[in-house]
Amino acid sequence: VNVGCVPKKVMWNTAVHAEFVHDHADYGFETPCVKFNWRTIKEKRDAYVRRLNDIYENNVKKAHIDIIRGYGKFTADPEPTIEVDGKKYTAPHILIATGGCPVVPSDSEIPGASLGMTSDGFFDLEELPRRSVVVGAGYIAVEMAGILSMLGSKSSLLIRHDKV
Secondary structure (H helix, E strand, O other), X not given: OXXXXXXXXXXXXXXXXXXXXXXXXXXXXXXXXXXXXXXXXHHHHHXXXXXXXXXXXXXXXXXXXXXOOOOEEEOOOOOOEEEEOOEEEEOOOOOOOOOOOOOOOOOOOOOOHHHOOOHHHHXXXXXXXXXXXXXXXXXXXXXXXXXXXXXOOEEEEEOOOOOO
């Protein structure tokens, strides 16, 4: 919700609107001087995600579900038990929603790696980059390159040449 599906869909829809504006003349619409403001969509997108987070958390609370935030580990106790920040929790079933975190190589592993960002960093951008390079050929990379390009960033997509 925070840096994946929802904000990416907002940005995708933004790019779709840019494409429609680009094609307006073909349908008889005169749209002189249409300007795009990255900061506006970033602020609105981020506010939308915060609103969704509040709605989800309120729904969980209404369902009388405890949210436990922290670093947890299973214990050697006989019943299924997890310890989070020094406190133990036991239940017949334990769900651990770990999330994910990308690994960024060091500059010694890949020279210049620190100049890049992960796809999560895309959502932190305060302004549209004049130029962008997206590394990868998964659907997220292709979508990000398309979004950036449609919104006005001169974009390149890099993929490995040794793979089909």
